[in-house]
Amino acid sequence: MLGNLPPETASFVGRDEELRLLKALLRESRLVTLTGVGGVGKSRLALRAARAAARTDHPDGAWWIELSPLRDPALLSATVAHALGLGELSGRSLDESLCEWCAERDVLLVLDTCEHLVESCRHLVGELLQAAPGLTVLVTSRQPLGCHGETVREVRPLPVGDADSDAVVLFRERALAATPQLAAAFADPGRSATAVEVCRRLDGLPLALELAGARLDLLTLEQVAARLETRFEVLADPRAAGRPPRHRTLRTAIGWSHELCEPLERLLWARLSVFAGDFDLAAARAVCAGGPLPADRVERVLAGLAGKSVVRRTVEGARERYRMLDTIGEYGRQWLGELGEESVVADRHAHWYAALARQADAGWLGPEQLDWYRRTSADHMELRTALEHLLGTDPRTALEMAGNLWFFWFCCGHLSEGRGFLERALATVPADDPAHRQGVWALGLTALLQGDLSTSLALGEQCVRAAEGSADPETRLRATYLVGVSVLMPGDADRALALTGGRARSAHAGRPYGLGRLLCQLVASYALSDLGRYEEAMAEAAELRDACAAIGDHWLRAYADYVLAVAALGLGRPGEAARHVRAMLSGKRLLHDSFGIALGLDLLGAAVAAQGDGELAARLLGTGHAWWRTVGRPQMGSPSLLALRDAGERQARAAIGDEAYEKAFHGGAESRPQVG
Numbered sequence: 149m150l151g152n153l154p155p156e157t158a159s160f161v162g163r164d165e166e167l168r169l170l171k172a173l174l175r176e177s178r179l180v181t182l183t184g185v186g187g188v189g190k191s192r193l194a195l196r197a198a199r200a201a202a203r204t205d206h207p208d209g210a211w212w213i214e215l216s217p218l219r220d221p222a223l224l225s226a227t228v229a230h231a232l233g234l235g236e237l238s239g240r241s242l243d244e245s246l247c248e249w250c251a252e253r254d255v256l257l258v259l260d261t262c263e264h265l266v267e268s269c270r271h272l273v274g275e276l277l278q279a280a281p282g283l284t285v286l287v288t289s290r291q292p293l294g295c296h297g298e299t300v301r302e303v304r305p306l307p308v309g310d311a312d313s314d315a316v317v318l319f320r321e322r323a324l325a326a327t328p329q330l331a332a333a334f335a336d337p338g339r340s341a342t343a344v345e346v347c348r349r350l351d352g353l354p355l356a357l358e359l360a361g362a363r364l365d366l367l368t369l370e371q372v373a374a375r376l377e378t379r380f381e382v383l384a385d386p387r388a389a390g391r392p393p394r395h396r397t398l399r400t401a402i403g404w405s406h407e408l409c410e411p412l413e414r415l416l417w418a419r420l421s422v423f424a425g426d427f428d429l430a431a432a433r434a435v436c437a438g439g440p441l442p443a444d445r446v447e448r449v450l451a452g453l454a455g456k457s458v459v460r461r462t463v464e465g466a467r468e469r470y471r472m473l474d475t476i477g478e479y480g481r482q483w484l485g486e487l488g489e490e491s492v493v494a495d496r497h498a499h500w501y502a503a504l505a506r507q508a509d510a511g512w513l514g515p516e517q518l519d520w521y522r523r524t525s526a527d528h529m530e531l532r533t534a535l536e537h538l539l540g541t542d543p544r545t546a547l548e549m550a551g552n553l554w555f556f557w558f559c560c561g562h563l564s565e566g567r568g569f570l571e572r573a574l575a576t577v578p579a580d581d582p583a584h585r586q587g588v589w590a591l592g593l594t595a596l597l598q599g600d601l602s603t604s605l606a607l608g609e610q611c612v613r614a615a616e617g618s619a620d621p622e623t624r625l626r627a628t629y630l631v632g633v634s635v636l637m638p639g640d641a642d643r644a645l646a647l648t649g650g651r652a653r654s655a656h657a658g659r660p661y662g663l664g665r666l667l668c669q670l671v672a673s674y675a676l677s678d679l680g681r682y683e684e685a686m687a688e689a690a691e692l693r694d695a696c697a698a699i700g701d702h703w704l705r706a707y708a709d710y711v712l713a714v715a716a717l718g719l720g721r722p723g724e725a726a727r728h729v730r731a732m733l734s735g736k737r738l739l740h741d742s743f744g745i746a747l748g749l750d751l752l753g754a755a756v757a758a759q760g761d762g763e764l765a766a767r768l769l770g771t772g773h774a775w776w777r778t779v780g781r782p783q784m785g786s787p788s789l790l791a792l793r794d795a796g797e798r799q800a801r802a803a804i805g806d807e808a809y810e811k812a813f814h815g816g817a818e819s820r821p822q823v824g
Contacts, residue, residue, distance in 0.1 A: 150209025151202055152231060153195060153258075157462065159321060160196055162306055162314030163189070170197040170301065174256070174284055175205060177299040178277055181287040184303035186475035187355025187398045190288040191260050193303055198258050198286060206284065208253035216261035216474050217424035217529035220536060221268035226564045228257075228272070233742060234778050242564055243275055249778070250280035257283065261474060263290040270295050305352035311340040315352035319343060322361030326455065330364055342369045349376045355475060356401030362457035363408055375404065402479045405456060412441050416449045417458055417472075418487055421480030422497045425529035426462070426471040434500045435493065469526070494537050501527065501534035502549040509552040513663050515700030521739055524556050531556070535569050539576075544583055547573035551586035558593040559703055561742060567594040585614045585623065592630045596637075597743065599784055605634035621656045625664025628652065632671040639787045641678035648672040650688075661699050666692060670704060673711045678788045682715040689715065706735030706744060713751055714792065722758035729755060746775035750789070754796030762803025763812045765796055770816025 173180045174197065182190045195212070202210035213231045218224065225242040234242075234249055250257075257276070262269045270293045273285050277295075287293060292300045306315035311334075320334050320343065333339050346369065350356040360372055367375070406414060419436035420427075427435075432450055437443035450470065453459040460471050472480065484490050504527065508520045524531065531553065538546035550569045557566025570591040577584050592607030608630030615624040628647055636644035646652070648668035659665060673688035689711035696705035713728035729752045736744035749772030757765035772793075776782040783789035801809045 150207075151211050151256075152233075153199055153202065153210055153212050154214075156192070156195060157460065158192075160192060161318040161321065163193055163196070166193060166301075166303070167197055167200070171200060173299055173301065174201050174286065177297065178283065179273060179285045179287070179293075179295055179298045181289055181292050181298055181300050182303050183289060183292060183300055185353070185398060186290065186478075187353050187473070188303050188305055189354040190303045192354075194258055194260060194286055194288050198256055201256055201284075206254050206256045208255040208282075210256040210258060212258045212260065214260050215265055215269075217533070218265065219424070219533070221265055222568065223532070223565055224265060224268045224272060226562070228259075229564075230561065232778075233740075243272065246272075247276060247279035250276050250283045252777075253280070254282035255280075255284075256286060258286045258288075260288050262287055262293065266291060266293055269293055306354060306357070308344065308347045308352045311344055313344075313347075315347040315350075315357060316340075316344055318354060319347050319357040319361050322358045322457070323364040326362045326457075327365045333369060339369050342373050346373050346376060349373070350401055353398050353401065355473065356398050358457045359401055359405040362455065363405065365455065366408075398475065399479070402476060405458065406479065406483075409456065409458070410449075410452065412445065412449045413452050413456075413458075414483065415439075415441055415487075416446065417453060417476075417480045418483040419480075419489065419493050420453075420459065420470075420472055421477045421484055422493045423472065423477075423530060424533040426469040426526070427530060428467070428469055431500060431527075431530070432470065435496045438496075467522075467526070495541065497530070498534040498537040498541070499545070501531050502538065502545050502552075505531065505549045505552040509555070512555045513661075513666075513699060513701055513704075517700065517702055518738060520555075521560060524553070525560065528562075532565070539569075539572055543573055543576035544581065547577045547581075547587045548583040551583060551590045554586075554590035554593055555703075557590065558597060559739065559741065561740070563594045563598050567591060567598070570594065579614075585611065585618075588614070589626055589630060592634075596630070596634060601634050601637055604630060608632075608634050622659065622662045622664040624656050625653065625662065625668050627664075628656070629664060629667035629671060632668065632675075636671055636675055636678070637784060637786050639678075641675040641788075644671055645675040645679065648675070661695055666695060666701075666704055669695075670707055670711070673708070674714070677711055677714045677718060680718065682718040685715040686712055686719075702735045702738055703741070706732045706741075709735065710744075710747060710751065713755065717751070717755055717758060717792075722755045725755040726752060726759070742775060742779045746772055746779055747789070748772075749775060750783070750793040750796065753800070754792055757796045757799035757803065760803055762800040763808065765800035766804070766809045766812035767816035769793065769797060769800065770813035770818075772816075773813070774817045 170180070170193070182194055184190050198210040198212070211232055213228050215227065218227055225246060229242050229246060232249060234245055259269060259273070266289065269287070273287070273293060274295055276283055277285065292298060306318060307313050308315040323330055334343060346360060347357060350360060363372060406417065409417065416436055420432065422435060429447055429450065433443045433446045437446055441449065450459065454461045454470065458472065458476055460473070462469050462471070484493060508524055511520050535546055535549060538549060550566065550573050553566065557563055570587050574584065574587050574591065577587070588607055589611050592604045592611065595607060596604035608627060611627035611630055615627045618624060632644045632648040648671040650672070653665055653668050669688055669692045673685050673692060676685035676688060689708045693705055693708035693712065696708060709728045709732035713725040713732065716728060717725035729748050733745060733748040733752070736748060749768050753765045753768035753772060756768060773782065783793055804812070
């Protein structure tokens with residue numbers, strides 16, 4: 149099934165009638181919004197409905213966009229684009245790219261948790277629906293978007309009737325998950341009636357039921373019922389007096405769970421609310437330890453919160469992550485304010501992730517590159533939250549952090565977001581600050597891949613001027629790379645080679661395995677290939693590949709393989725070219741580099757066409773075309789990239805004829821590429 153729907157993390161109870169109705173609504177209406185109080189189960193219902201709809205009604209799949217961690221409305225389009233695997237390699241706005249992508253597909257988009265972004269979501273959804281007749285949008289929100297044609301369905305709590313009603317089944321499942329020996333208690337008719345009463349007191353709200361069920365590891369059913377009876381009004385938040393009764397019920401259930409926590413668990417609960425998304429144990433220790441909660445006790449206290457369903461724990465391979473549901477996090481943030489710790493915990497959070505960005509920058513070009521790719525991707529929302537905080541409290545550290553994340557913006561597909569953070573930070577930090585130079589260079593990289601070559605060239609020249617007084621040759625080489633690649637892409641290979649060739653690199657005396665030197669060598673090797681000096685290009689690219697292999701780099705090594713393939717093809721050795729480009733594609737898939745994959749497929753198609761297999765070449769070129777449409781302007785408008793791709797098409801057409809070519813090409817183009 150196409151798309152990116154997340155796995156269901158817990159069993160799904162009931163909702164049969166709602167699912168049938170929702171299935172019909174999604175066929176009748178192009179915009180359906182599920183509303184309801186926090187904790188009522190909107191997201192779970194949407195996920196189950198989306199999975200069913202994708203199998204039967206949307207051949208281009210269902211795509212899940214989680215918006216709860218997003219605080220800046222300006223990043224909405226970038227968040228949606230990233231979830232869809234769309235890059236940003238053209239001068240068009242992201243909204244235009246999203247409209248074009250959706251216009252060609254029969255697809256379901258699920259925007260989860262939109263209540264804090266209603267105005268922005270209303271605008272974007274309206275544009276997408278107008279541009280894309282095959283698009284259906286499913287929204288979860290505590291309030292409707294207010295779009296024309298929107299169908300709103302309120303999600304109600306689970307029904308509470310007898311011992312077999314949905315609410316009681318969910319309560320029993322969560323209780324038995326925490327305490328399996330309770331099976332006998334639920335089998336007893338008298339105690340089963342008590343369970344029904346507990347569920348009734350909790351209004352059948354799923355989150356409240358889960359919290360109460362988890363407490364049966366310490367309390368009996370009767371004790372839970374008694375506490376609810378005596379403390380229901382006492383625990384109610386007086387500020388919630390004007391809210392709907394079920395909202396007050398949930399607040400009471402969360403407050404009751406909070407009261408039953410140990411003092412250190414309450415403290416950790418409050419401090420954990422600073423995290424926007426999921427986090428690991430190391431981050432929890434660094435951010436939340438202090439005072440009565442020492443770092444060596446955080447793991448035990450965190451495990452206690454997970455056992456009480458306050459925090460959810462997930463394990464993927466060797467990685468263990470934690471997350472707090474939005475409604476529970478909101479309660480924690482109120483307590484954090486009562487404790488007077490909001491600013492100090494936010495500062496700890498921001499500086500932890502700023503330090504993580506420094507470590508990632510240092511470790512990117514080396515054997516831990518894949519690990520840093522995975523880690524920064526997993527911590528994306530926390531990095532974003534940290535940058536937003538630092539921009540308001542410590543702009544210099546914000547700029548340093550944004551500059552250290554150059555690889556995240558440039559190599560991992562977050563160009564608009566990175567450009568926005570860098571521009572905001574650069575505007576507040578003096579030009580003579582060392583962090584300013586790194587920030588300008590990182591900004592130039594984002595402009596480069598967005599196809600804004602005039603800006604990337606101007607920023608590169610600014611970096612060159614700033615580096616003239618630097619004693620660090622790597623700073624000069626990085627600046628040279630930015631200028632060199634900015635003139636190479638439009639077609640000035642002679643100037644690019646003069647800037648980045650071996651003599652120029654030697655003059656800068658950079659480290660053999662330094663990033664700046666290796667980037668310049670990449671530009672020089674490609675410029676040589678553009679100039680038809682294929683043997684020299686292969687020598688440069690082979691040296692670059694060996695250097696990357698020596699340090700454990702994947703990202704640059706894949707581009708070295710690409711140049712080797714281009715040069716081999718130019719020398720009339722298409723079989724060798726195909727081997728090199730397949731190695732390149734393997735490396736690019738490891739890092740989900742859409743731009744690199746699109747480049748590689750064009751080149752592989754040309755190599756296969758030169759070997760005489762026109763049908764396979766056409767399919768590869770069609771698949772490459774589909775990938776280019778996910779990243780923006782095909783071939784970035786580069787004359788050499790366009791010429792290589794067109795040569796492959798001509799050879800493939802000559803081999804099998806126009807009709808067969810078109811059929812195979814469109815078959816490849818319908819492969820619906822996606823980045824995992």
